[in-house]
Amino acid sequence: MTTIDYESKIPNNVELSSDKRLQRALEHWLPKYLDWWHEMGPTDFETKDVYLRTAVSVDREGWAQFGHVKMPDYRWGIFLSDADPDRRIPFGDHMGDQAWQQVPGEYRGMLRRIIVTQADTEPASVEQQRLLAHTAPSLYDMRNLFQVNVEEGRHLWAMVYLLHTYFGKDGREEAEELLERRSGNPDHPRILGTFNEPIKTWLDFFCFTMFTDRDGKFQLLSLAESGFDPLARTCRFMLTEEAHHMFVGQTGVGRVVQRSCELVKQVGDDPQAVRNAGGIDLNTIQRYINFWAASSNDLYGGEVSSNSANFFGSSLKGRAWEEKKYDEHTANDQLKSIEMWDGNRLHDEEVPLRNAMNEVLREEFIEDNQKGINYWNKIIEENGLELRLRLPHRRFNREIGMYAGYRFDIDGNPISEDEWQAHKDEWLPSDADRAFIESLMHPVTEPGKFAGWIAPPNKGINGQAPDFEYVRL
Ligand SMILES: [Fe+2]
Numbered sequence: 001m002t003t004i005d006y007e008s009k010i011p012n013n014v015e016l017s018s019d020k021r022l023q024r025a026l027e028h029w030l031p032k033y034l035d036w037w038h039e040m041g042p043t044d045f046e047t048k049d050v051y052l053r054t055a056v057s058v059d060r061e062g063w064a065q066f067g068h069v070k071m072p073d074y075r076w077g078i079f080l081s082d083a084d085p086d087r088r089i090p091f092g093d094h095m096g097d098q099a100w101q102q103v104p105g106e107y108r109g110m111l112r113r114i115i116v117t118q119a120d121t122e123p124a125s126v127e128q129q130r131l132l133a134h135t136a137p138s139l140y141d142m143r144n145l146f147q148v149n150v151e152e153g154r155h156l157w158a159m160v161y162l163l164h165t166y167f168g169k170d171g172r173e174e175a176e177e178l179l180e181r182r183s184g185n186p187d188h189p190r191i192l193g194t195f196n197e198p199i200k201t202w203l204d205f206f207c208f209t210m211f212t213d214r215d216g217k218f219q220l221l222s223l224a225e226s227g228f229d230p231l232a233r234t235c236r237f238m239l240t241e242e243a244h245h246m247f248v249g250q251t252g253v254g255r256v257v258q259r260s261c262e263l264v265k266q267v268g269d270d271p272q273a274v275r276n277a278g279g280i281d282l283n284t285i286q287r288y289i290n291f292w293a294a295s296s297n298d299l300y301g302g303e304v305s306s307n308s309a310n311f312f313g314s315s316l317k318g319r320a321w322e323e324k325k326y327d328e329h330t331a332n333d334q335l336k337s338i339e340m341w342d343g344n345r346l347h348d349e350e351v352p353l354r355n356a357m358n359e360v361l362r363e364e365f366i367e368d369n370q371k372g373i374n375y376w377n378k379i380i381e382e383n384g385l386e387l388r389l390r391l392p393h394r395r396f397n398r399e400i401g402m403y404a405g406y407r408f409d410i411d412g413n414p415i416s417e418d419e420w421q422a423h424k425d426e427w428l429p430s431d432a433d434r435a436f437i438e439s440l441m442h443p444v445t446e447p448g449k450f451a452g453w454i455a456p457p458n459k460g461i462n463g464q465a466p467d468f469e470y471v472r473l
C-alpha cells in the first residue's frame with residue numbers, strides 16, 4: 001500500500017516530490033484554490049474549529065482521522081486507490097489491453113472533457129451551499145455541511161491533479177477555469193444545470209446530497225472502471241468519501257420526515273396544522289423530492305446518445321460495477337429497449353446498447369434512489385401513518401433528453417400545457433412553499449439542540465455524545 005506523504009505542502013500518495021515540475025505547477029495552483037475557497041466557500045466560518053475527518057490512508061479500514069480543524073487549514077490532498085500493476089481494461093473496444101497509464105492520444109479530447117465535466121461539479125456544489133451554515137438546524141448538521149464542503153474541495157484537487165499531470169498546458173488552463181466559473185452566474189455558469197440551481201434551504205441541501213451527490217456516486221462508479229488507470233484509481237477513492245454525502249442527504253430528509261410524523265400525531269394530518277406547529281408537512285417534502293430527483297435525472301444526459309457510445313466504445317467510461325455485474329463487456333450487437341417519445345406518443349424502440357449507456361446508468365441511479373424512498377417510508381410506517389413518499393417518473397420535469405420541452409405528469413403520462421399549469425404546484429415547490437421553508441431557517445447553535453422542523457440523529461459522528469461541540473463558534 002502506498003503511504004500518504006503529509007510532510008509536503010500538498011498531502012499525496014502519488015510521490016509528488018519526485019516530480020518537481022508537477023509539484024511546482026500544483027503549488028502554483030494552491031494559492032488560487034485558497035483564494036477561491038476564501039471567496040466562494042463557507043467564508044464566514046473560516047476561523048472556527050470544525051470536527052472534520054481527514055483522509056490519512058487509502059485503506060478501506062481506518063482511512064480517516066477525526067479532529068477539530070479550521071477549514072482553510074484542512075489538508076486537501078491527492079489520494080489515489082492503490083494500483084494493480086496487472087490491471088486490464090475491463091470493457092469497450094480496448095477490453096483486455098493493459099490499462100493505460102498515459103492518456104491515449106486518440107482520446108485525449110474526450111477524456112479531458114469527461115474529467116473537466118466531473119471536476120466542475122465539485123467546486124460548484126461548494127458555491128451552491130456557501131451560505132447554509134448561517135441557518136444550520138444544529139451544530140451536528142453544520143459540521144456535516146462543512147465535511148461535505150471540504151471533501152468536494154478535495155475532489156476538485158483530485159481532478160486537477162489529473163489535468164495537471166496528464167494534459168500539459170491545456171490541462172493547466174482547464175484547472176484555472178474550474179476556479180473561474182461560478183454556480184448560477186448567467187455569464188459564466190457551471191457546466192451542468194443542476195449545479196447552477198440555488199440551494200437556499202436545508203431541505204434543498206438534504207435533497208441535493210441525497211439525489212445530486214448520488215448522481216456523483218454513479219458517475220464515479222462508471223469512471224472507476226475506466227481504461228485510463230489514474231482516473232479509475234482517483235474515482236475509487238472519491239467514492240469512499242462520497243458515501244458520507246449521501247448519508248447526510250438520506251438521514252437528513254429522514255429526520256425531517258420523522259419530525260413531520262411526530263407533529264401529525266400531535267396536531268393531525270392537515271398540512272397547514274403541521275406547518276403551524278413548526279414542521280414541514282410530508283406533501284411539501286414530496287415536492288422537494290420531485291424537484292431534485294428530476295433535476296438530477298437530467299445529469300445523465302440524453303436517453304439515446306452518440307457521446308455515451310463513444311465514451312463506452314473508447315473504454316473511457318464503463319457501466320457502474322462493469323466488471324462485477326456484467327458478463328459481456330463490449331456491448332456490441334446488443335440492444336436496449338427505450339421508451340421513445342416523438343412529441344406525440346410513446347413507443348418502445350430497440351436501440352444499440354452502447355447508445356443507451358446514459359439510460360443504463362440513470363436506471364441504476366433510480367433504483368438506488370428508490371432504496372432511500374423506502375427508508376423514508378419505513379419511518380412513516382413506523383409512526384403509524386398512511387401516506388407514502390415516492391419518486392417522480394423519470395420523464396417528469398426533464399430539461400435534458402428527448403422528454404425535455406414536453407409536459408409529463410408525476411406518473412410519466414404526457415399532459416397538455418394547461419394540465420401542467422393546473423397541477424404543477426401539487427408536484428413542485430411553489431413560491432409559497434419556498435417562502436415557508438425559508439421562514440423556518442433559523443440557526444440553532446447550542447450543542448445538542450435541534451431546530452423544531454427536524455428530529456435529532458440516531459447517533460453522533462464518530463461515536464460522539466449528542467451534545468458534542470461539532471463546531472466551536
Ligand atoms: Fe464530489
Ligand SMILES: [Fe+2]
Pocket residue numbers: 152213216242245
Ligand atoms: Fe459529494
